[in-house]
Amino acid sequence: MAITSTLITAAITGTALDRPEGRGWAFTTTTVVLRPGSDGPGTDSAVGIRERSDVRGPHDRLTRLMITIDRVSKTKSRTQILHDVTFEARPGRVTGFLGPNGAGKTSTLRILLGLDRPQSGTALICGRPYGKLDRPLTTVGALLDGSGAHRARTARAHLRWVAASNGLPDSRADEVLEVVGLTGDARKRAGRFSLGMSRRLGLATALLGDPEVLVLDEPVNGLDPVGIRWMRNFLRDSAAQGRTVLLSSHLMGELAEIADDVIVIDKGRVVIQGRLADVTGDHHTLEDAFFALTATEADRPW
Structure with a gap:
């Protein structure tokens, strides 16, 4: 060519x-x-x-492939869980979304992916709400809790079913199984998968449409050291190819290894956002900065 x-x-x-x-x-x-x-x-x-x-x-490319959260607020059971949450995730960069348990990370991602609705504000992927994306798997790949597969389905059958829902060829199932290292488990039922294998199957599902945007919630949860290293390399490689990568995590040391930008949320409010070095500031580590910013007790047992 x-x-x-x-x-x-x-x-x-x-x-x-x-x-x-x-x-x-x-x-x-x-x-x-x-x-x-x-x-x-x-x-x-x-x-x-x-x-x-x-x-x-x-x-134009930077604008089209961005994630944009603008003044998103959400109330659940008369409690406001998100307060005017605003941030962006840009192409070619890994953006880490960091916060204590219950801070609002997953709630924000669910709104972004059309699984929940805010009381106010907008959450856009490539300038559009998730529900208005054509063949969404080709635009954004998402990994939330679990693999999303029915326990009785094999890994290959699950992936082919999801591929068909977005007009993708069956061949993509075996291609993404190879990428995540599950080729030898293609015929195994999802109910027999370990936590780490389920996470890899969930990532394979997210990759089916070769999307330009990745949204991952705790992607290394359940992975062994080899799997964590693979995930780190994969995410950096994805950003190097120009993809927009947004991932939430509570593993600050791991996040500091791969993130270009960091957003810290606490009690439903964004307390700081910017480049990793700027968020870390005068603190020795991202972890030290996190505890200072969120007033979380570092020595609390849980």
């Missing part, structure tokens, strides 16, 4: 390319694959082109 000339280097990892049939984005990608029985993740490098015929430049 001929590429005639390079136009501009974007603000994210990637280059806008002038092509006869329209604009595209070229990336040197490293595909991280966790293979069953291996001692660690393996990598395969390749140059890929993401077609973007509607992209007019890097700033």
Whole structure:
């Protein structure tokens, strides 16, 4: 495929390319694959082109692929659980969403993914509410609690069923099973999966549509050290390819390893947001900053 000339280097990892049939984005990608029985993740490098015929430049792309939460408020059982929550997650960056249990992280993500409604405010993915996205799996992949699979379904059957709901080919099921290291468990029923395997199946589901946006709630929960390392590499690689990655976590050390930007929420309010270094500030670690910002007792047993 001929590429005639390079136009501009974007603000994210990637280059806008002038092509006869329209604009595209070229990336040197490293595909991280966790293979069953291996001692660690393996990598395969390749140059890929993401077609973007509607992209007019890097700033348009940044706007189109952002997550935007604007003044979202939510009341449940007469208790306000979210207070004017406002933040953005940008392409080419991993944005960490950090807060104590019950701070409002999952409630915010549920509103973003159309699973709940706010009393006020907007939550947009690529400029649109989740419910108005065409074939949403091709725009955003999400991982919340569990894998979403029926206990009696095999991993492959579950993925094929979800793929069909978005007009995706059956072949995507085996492709994403390989990516997350579950090829050898394709015929195993979801009810027999360990917690870590369920998380990987949930991630495989999120990846079916090769989405530009990833929204992940506690993605390393239940993973062993090899799985955590694989997830860290995968998320960094996804951002390097220009994807928008938003993940919530309470594991501050792990988040500090991969996040470019951090949002801290406490008692339903965003208390600080910005680049990792800015949020950490004068504190020695992100964990120290977190306890200072949220007034959480560091030595509390639970």
